[in-house]
Amino acid sequence: MSKDFKRTDRVAEMMQRKLSQIIQQEIKDPRLPAFITISAVKVSADLGHAKVYFTVFNDDVKETAAILNAAASYLRSALARSVKLRTVPQLHLYMMSQ
Numbered sequence: 001m002s003k004d005f006k007r008t009d010r011v012a013e014m015m016q017r018k019l020s021q022i023i024q025q026e027i028k029d030p031r032l033p034a035f036i037t038i039s040a041v042k043v044s045a046d047l048g049h050a051k052v053y054f055t056v057f058n059d060d061v062k063e064t065a066a067i068l069n070a071a072a073s074y075l076r077s078a079l080a081r082s083v084k085l086r087t088v089p090q091l092h093l094y095m096m097s098q
Contacts, residue, residue, distance in 0.1 A: 012041040022078045031067055039096040050089035053096040061095050068093045
């Protein structure tokens with residue numbers, strides 16, 4: 001029986017769900033828009049780094065990207081509290097091209 005998904009795919013999917021929850025429920029920065037969507041997460045093969053792609057509706061994209069990148073360490077620590085991984089990947093946040 002072959003595996004349909006690689007471990008990196010499963011970790012990326014789980015991180016996408018958890019990061020969406022953390023951004024909506026735990027980050028209380030009033031400068032952040034209400035509609036931030038985590039579009040995709042790509043995890044490196046060694047699970048050391050994760051590229052997180054997000055979209056923002058009707059707001060300043062550059063400011064939102066700067067705020068999220070400043071909060072990357074908080075997002076990583078919040079993610080570490082909510083998942084069971086030996087090490088949580090470093091987060092690199094990018095605006096999803098439209």
